[in-house]
Amino acid sequence: MRLLATPDRARQIEAAHGRQRALEPAEAHAIGLILPQGAVHQGVALRPGNLPDVELADFAPAPGAVLLMLDQVTDPQNVGAILRSAAAFGAAGLILQDRHAPKLSGALAKAAAGAIEHVPVARVVNLSRALDDLARAGWRSVGLAGEADLSLATALDGGPTVLVLGSEGEGLRRLVGERCEALASIPMPGGFESLNVSAAAAIALYEASRPR
Structure with a gap:
């Protein structure tokens, strides 16, 4: 899992949920560069782990x-x-x-x-x-x-x-x-x-x- 947030958003997240080891502060434009084209974010982006395989x-x-x-x-x-x-x-x-x-x-x-x-x-x-x-x-x-x-x-x-x-x-x-x-x-x-x-x-x- 990878969690990116702008400095302001990072402070809000940690104030509400405590310190997050996966949290990486990043500027808004840097977050936009790693997202798919056209994706909209509000200062936070999460890359979760892979979904489990189902048979x-x-x-x-x-x-x-x-x-x-x-x-x-x-x-x-x-x-x-x-x-x-x-x-x-x-x-x-x-x-x-x-x-x-x-x-x-x-x-x-x-x-x-x-x-x-x-x-x-x-x-x-x-x-x-x-x-x-x-x-x-x-x-x-x-x-x-x-x-x-x-x-x-x-x-x-x-x-x-x-x-x-x-x-x-x-x-x-x-x-x-x-x-x-x-x-x-x-x-x-x-x-x-x-x-x-x-x-x-x-x-x-x-x-x-x-x-x-």
């Missing part, structure tokens, strides 16, 4: 447990917002593909507002095979698809569930959708055709958190 086997099925899986969702702002919702609703974790998914840094970390420290994230090579592995471990997968006749509320049974969401443009890929035990839609009586994927994830997490 599918680390997700133990339990009644009411919910995992999220994202298929080809590449916008870091969306993934960050989904992580924030996952933390708010107590999701057990998030599963991303090795490719076609953003890194847990930069804009994603900012949008997540600290949630990447609270929600375990596993990366897998193949989402279809991951769904097979999770099914053998006792998880039931429900894919969100706007064209599905089954409503999400009906599809959920209160057991350990993987909610699978696809990209806003193409939705779930065929092979991923075929591996889901059920496909369900979020009823939209207003007649609008679709939701932003992060909004859909928040609604799905809320629905899954309701007692059954």
